[in-house]
Amino acid sequence: MRDRASRVRAALSEITVIVNGESKRVREGTTIAAVVESMNLRGPVAVERNRELVVRAEHASTVVADGDELEVVSFVGGG
Amino acid sequence: MTDPTEPTSAPSNDDALLIGGRTFSSRLFVGTGKYASVDQTRAAILASGARVVTVAVRRVDLKERGVGSLFGMLLEEKFDLLPNTAGCYTADDAIRTARLGRELSGSDMVKLEVIGDPKTLFPDVVGLLEATKVLVKEGFFVLPYTNDDPITAKKLVDLGCPAVMPLGAPIGSGLGIRNPYNLRILMETVSVPVIVDAGVGTASDAAIAMELGSDGVLMNTAIAAAKDPVRMATAMRLAVDAGRLAYRAGRMEKRLYANASSPLAGTIASSRGHDALGIE
Numbered sequence: 001m002r003d004r005a006s007r008v009r010a011a012l013s014e015i016t017v018i019v020n021g022e023s024k025r026v027r028e029g030t031t032i033a034a035v036v037e038s039m040n041l042r043g044p045v046a047v048e049r050n051r052e053l054v055v056r057a058e059h060a061s062t063v064v065a066d067g068d069e070l071e072v073v074s075f076v077g078g079g
Numbered sequence: 080m081t082d083p084t085e086p087t088s089a090p091s092n093d094d095a096l097l098i099g100g101r102t103f104s105s106r107l108f109v110g111t112g113k114y115a116s117v118d119q120t121r122a123a124i125l126a127s128g129a130r131v132v133t134v135a136v137r138r139v140d141l142k143e144r145g146v147g148s149l150f151g152m153l154l155e156e157k158f159d160l161l162p163n164t165a166g167c168y169t170a171d172d173a174i175r176t177a178r179l180g181r182e183l184s185g186s187d188m189v190k191l192e193v194i195g196d197p198k199t200l201f202p203d204v205v206g207l208l209e210a211t212k213v214l215v216k217e218g219f220f221v222l223p224y225t226n227d228d229p230i231t232a233k234k235l236v237d238l239g240c241p242a243v244m245p246l247g248a249p250i251g252s253g254l255g256i257r258n259p260y261n262l263r264i265l266m267e268t269v270s271v272p273v274i275v276d277a278g279v280g281t282a283s284d285a286a287i288a289m290e291l292g293s294d295g296v297l298m299n300t301a302i303a304a305a306k307d308p309v310r311m312a313t314a315m316r317l318a319v320d321a322g323r324l325a326y327r328a329g330r331m332e333k334r335l336y337a338n339a340s341s342p343l344a345g346t347i348a349s350s351r352g353h354d355a356l357g358i359e
Contacts, residue, residue, distance in 0.1 A: 020138040043150045046182035053178045075150045078135025079110030079299030
């Protein structure tokens with residue numbers, strides 16, 4: 001059971017990140033790895049935060065900040 | 080009798096393609112776009128004999144349930160992935176895309192494209208040179224998609240590209256080799272391998288590119304948009320091998336008039352043919 005106060009607290013501890021151009025609310029302290037995991041993807045991805053590549057080894061240790069813009073990409077067919 | 084459609088490495092055994100000190104077992108590089116299915120993509124690439132395959136870097140599509148299945152197949156077949164920067168209109172976008180591609184492929188190879196215009200997809204060579212400078216410094220093996228312009232090609236090589244990839248015709252046009260003379264000048268201008276990238280429409284185009292002396296051919300649509308892509312992939316493999324062999328063999332000089340292949344002396348025929356035409 002969550003009372004009004006705890007709902008407010010929870011809302012305050014949420015931040016907005018832009019993932020592939022779309023707004024997403026996540027809890028403060030969320031890592032890039034958690035954001036990617038929440039997308040339920042099958043294949044490997046590469047991630048950019050605010051136009052800078054974040055290498056895979058740092059996904060689990062990189063915490064996203066309010067207003068961060070993430071690009072989550074993979075390979076598709078191309079010439 | 081050997082089946083000519085059976086894969087053979089005969090022409091490439093003593094004649095492997097070397098780019099920047101690396102050996103490539105096939106002179107045909109192929110794309111992975113526009114196929115009907117992942118299975119068809121796999122079958123076509125295998126039929127082509129290509130080991131280097133290009134891929135594009137795109138945002139993952141959450142609605143697309145097949146995410147990763149093409150990538151998975153390419154990894155399973157152990158193809159050498161060549162990420163492209165297709166769709167990038169600025170040097171900055173191309174640089175960022177190249178970095179993402181390297182993170183995904185685990186390889187330093189990039190097919191660098193900086194596009195100047197959506198209608199022609201011709202390269203923006205100023206942006207291309209700018210992006211090349213940055214990526215070479217970052218250790219990329221930059222294979223640039225460029226115009227059939229020898230001056231730009233020379234500048235790309237000077238910046239550290241181990242090969243250049245001039246277009247034969249606009250991407251996806253299938254118009255064939257539109258300016259063989261420029262390509263020849265380009266090949267004489269640079270000392271690195273030249274891969275004709277884009278424009279090939281059918282097997283003879285690939286053979287012509289190789290006969291001109293280019294070191295390889297990169298294509299996508301010519302195979303993927305054929306009615307039977309797997310059969311066309313086989314045709315392209317044979318055409319690249321045939322063109323390469325013909326180039327190495329050294330073609331005869333062209334001449335305006337006939338030159339009989341059979342001995343002129345010792346025929347039993349009279350000179351009636353000449354008489355009939357009134358020739359002495």
